[in-house]
Structures are given as structure tokens and as C-alpha cells.
Amino acid sequence: MTLIEVRDHDHPLLGDIVRIADETLGAGLYDVPSLRAAAGAPSATLLAATSEAGVVGWGYGEELSGDRSWYAQFGDRALACASGARVVSVRELAVVESHQGRGMGRALAEAVLAWARRRGAERAIAAAWLSPAPRTSAPLFERLGFQRLGVAAAPYEADSRERGWRCRFCGGPCTCQAAFYGLALSP
Numbered sequence: 196m197t198l199i200e201v202r203d204h205d206h207p208l209l210g211d212i213v214r215i216a217d218e219t220l221g222a223g224l225y226d227v228p229s230l231r232a233a234a235g236a237p238s239a240t241l242l243a244a245t246s247e248a249g250v251v252g253w254g255y256g257e258e259l260s261g262d263r264s265w266y267a268q269f270g271d272r273a274l275a276c277a278s279g280a281r282v283v284s285v286r287e288l289a290v291v292e293s294h295q296g297r298g299m300g301r302a303l304a305e306a307v308l309a310w311a312r313r314r315g316a317e318r319a320i321a322a323a324w325l326s327p328a329p330r331t332s333a334p335l336f337e338r339l340g341f342q343r344l345g346v347a348a349a350p351y352e353a354d355s356r357e358r359g360w361r362c363r364f365c366g367g368p369c370t371c372q373a374a375f376y377g378l379a380l381s382p
């Protein structure tokens with residue numbers, strides 16, 4: 196497996212990532228323009244995991260800025276954790292089903308955490324989508340030392356209506372639960 200840092204001009208890679216997002220999460224959550232913006236932002240990192248089969252996974256991390264009120268639905272402890280000064284969110288992790296369980300999710304998450312530490316981030320956070328997928332990211336975050344600080348009933352519903360994301364499992368706007376995780380980063 197190789198990890199590649201995706202740049203905003205890497206059009207074939209961005210297309211592969213959209214395909215994997217559609218397949219693992221459901222259509223409409225990501226498109227090439229939004230991922231191109233993420234790849235070009237200095238406050239974000241977009242990574243692709245490749246194998247002999249080509250691109251089989253991706254991950255995305257971003258340093259938070261501005262309003263954090265979305266995290267209030269996970270409870271006070273989650274909101275306090277997300278409200279720190281230098282907080283990186285592990286925004287997305289996805290590996291195609293045929294390649295899950297081989298350490299790619301862990302490698303992508305660790306690469307995002309390494310990037311966060313290089314930036315001097317003090318904390319990492321993540322919202323683990325608690326879908327009926329064969330594997331979710333919650334056990335992965337726990338193995339990496341993240342602490343579960345709250346659960347929200349349907350945190351993606353409003354956003355999925357707005358963006359037209361059809362959750363792979365709900366078949367329409369996503370009403371899956373999600374769990375909030377936080378991790379203190381030592382330098």
C-alpha cells in the first residue's frame with residue numbers, strides 16, 4: 196500500500212476518490228470541485244491509499260476554524276473538545292469493501308494525525324458514522340486512543356438534505372447516528 200498526498204490538479208485521483216465515496220458512503224456527498232478545494236486548502240490534507248488495484252481508499256483532515264456549534268448535538272464534552280484553539284478534524288476515512296480490514300484505514304488515520312502534529316495541533320477530533328456498514332470507523336478511533344465523548348441521533352440529516360447526499364443505507368437523507376471522538380496530541 197502507498198499513501199499519496201492528493202493535490203488540487205490531480206484530476207484522475209480526485210475522480211477515483213469520488214467513486215470510492217459514492218460506493219462506501221452513498222452518492223452525492225462529495226464531488227470533484229469540493230475535493231479540489233479541500234486538496235488546495237493549506238488548512239487541509241487529502242490522502243489517497245493505493246494498492247495493486249489502484250486507488251482503494253482515502254482520508255481527509257482539516258484544521259477547524261470558526262463556528263463549532265454543530266458539535267453541540269454530541270453534548271457539552273464534545274463541544275468543549277471541538278472548541279479548542281488548534282483542533283484537527285479527521286473528516287473522512289473510506290476504504291472499498293474488498294480492501295477493508297487490511298490496515299488501510301489505520302494508515303490513513305495515522306497519516307492525518309502525523310500531519311496534525313506537524314502543524315502543531317493540540318487535539319484531534321472525529322465523528323464516526325454509526326451506519327450499518329460491515330465496518331465503521333468507531334473501533335478504529337478507539338484503537339488509536341481516541342475517547343468517545345458523545346453520540347448524536349442524526350447529525351448528518353440536515354446537511355445531506357442540503358447537499359443531496361443519499362446515504363447508502365438510509366437510501367435518502369442520512370438519519371444514521373454518529374459518535375464524537377477526541378484525542379489529545381502530544382508533540
Ligand SMILES: CC(C)(COP(=O)(O)OP(=O)(O)OC[C@H]1O[C@@H](n2cnc3c(N)ncnc32)[C@H](O)[C@@H]1OP(=O)(O)O)[C@@H](O)C(=O)NCCC(=O)NCCS
Pocket residue numbers: 219220287288289290291294295296297298299300301302322323324326328330331332333334335336338
Ligand atoms: C472504517 C474504515 C475506513 C476502516 O478502514 P479499514 O481499512 O477497514 O480498517 P483497518 O483494517 O485499518 O482496521 C482499523 C482498526 O480497527 C479495528 N477494527 C475494525 N473493525 C473492528 C471491529 N468491528 N471490532 C474491533 N476492532 C475493529 C481493527 O482491528 C484495526 O485495529 P488494529 O490496526 O489495531 O488491528 C473502512 O472500513 C470503511 O471505509 N468503512 C465504511 C465507510 C465508513 O464508515 N467510513 C468512516 C466514516 S466516519
